[in-house]
Amino acid sequence: MFERVAIIGTGLIGGSFAAAFRQRGLARHVVGFSPADGERALRAGLVDALADDLATAVAGADLVVLAAPVSVNVHLVSDLGGTLADAALVTDLSSVKAPVARAAVAALGPALPRYVPSHPIAGGERSGPEAADAALFEGRTVIVSPLLQSDPAAVEQVERLWQAIGAVTRRLDVETHDRVYASVSHWPHAVAFALAATMGADLTEPGSTALVGPGLRDMTRIAMSDPALWADILLANAGPVERCAAAFDEQLVRIRDALAAGDRDALVARFAAAARWRQRIGGERD
């Protein structure tokens, strides 16, 4: 139970966090700060009140949640130093952990041990406070990424608050998190955008988009995600993403080489390895 929770950024993720906390009675007072969508979050009943600036929002808060896009969270965490109450627990919900963690190490000083990064694996193609949902995190995984400097008690508090709103927590250090999520999420979003863009430029035959079947439809579904949000995520995790992009490119090059050479055996072997991996992660075939 927290006395005053400050939610910085009240879009889908921050708004859902606020709603979940209020619905379960985990906070006496939830104050939001979000120049872009704070008013809409207040109208949607996600927060009790709005603050005019960051310092006012976090003054006296015993929990501060940074739920803005990752590039904004980097600036926000830099501005937090000196504004926090002594006992304040701080977490950010960014999809990329290293840039925010680096900024925290540089800026938080004595408050650093009570900053614990986390990343809820939830969201999808919707965005904005209107899409917020108090049940968004129920049954979902939340990665908690303690720093070497993190106070173990603070890490456990952050894990327990996520569990209190229905999430399943898992620890992953910052660097591993960013490497794994470059592979399982960030680069695949770029691939989906690239595939949809290819189709947009290529399918000029009248009526041909009506021929798009469930396979391509599923492969490009996440290309409906927020373009600015995903540009930010990819830029914030550019190093690990480029590593994954290069590995993917090598797979594509080998497929195109085998096609050009008419090398059926090479294609079958490559596709079979791919199919085995996919079946291993859950072979439901629709």
Place this chain on the structure above:
Amino acid sequence: MFERVAIIGTGLIGGSFAAAFRQRGLARHVVGFSPADGERALRAGLVDALADDLATAVAGADLVVLAAPVSVNVHLVSDLGGTLADAALVTDLSSVKAPVARAAVAALGPALPRYVPSHPIAGGERSGPEAADAALFEGRTVIVSPLLQSDPAAVEQVERLWQAIGAVTRRLDVETHDRVYASVSHWPHAVAFALAATMGADLTEPGSTALVGPGLRDMTRIAMSDPALWADILLANAGPVERCAAAFDEQLVRIRDALAAGDRDALVARFAAAARWRQRIGGERD
């Protein structure tokens, strides 16, 4: 109503066609020929009888359906010349039309006007006669691709037989078909295989596959398709597929360049164009 239908290749597609025909009483006798899976199709009750070879299967048939993989259909159609009854209607169900059509032009002689290529857009990741389903084509699109030499009456007969088992037909010439399907289906399968193979090689962190979410899961679902079948399809349509692969590669290169340059505006513009295309083909967001 046909007297004798010969189904050459009795896997998912040929077996489902046979089952649909029998269930609706559209054929007095359905004979199958399929060295790989004919016995299993007979046991599954998809065909009335099996023939020992192609010539026996098609002897006296008034409908011949080539439902083997595309590379096999090319050889089958070459062997059909001289074996067909005068009134026989012939179609192939290959996912790539040009190689089979070329072989038909070379081999069928006086029977060529009654050969009409078709391509049912159905199937998915399952395969084999055990997955066959008399309802597989209900409500599905079937592309009918008449040749310049096709008898208009034969084209209409092929369209009507598909409609009789519940499909919606659409005409597309052979070259257009192969170009459009390289984009909407063939190359996306290669991308799904490449993405799954990248993950298989890359996700070595223990437990990291548990972190794969619905986005990547959907993007790699068709990587569970039959590796040999898809190697054949891609090889048979290598020209149009390579054209699409090159266009896709250009999209990827530009995204990686923008990431390396930190060019947020370029990424947002590219992703927004992709999102617009995807929303245009059906904006359901789950």
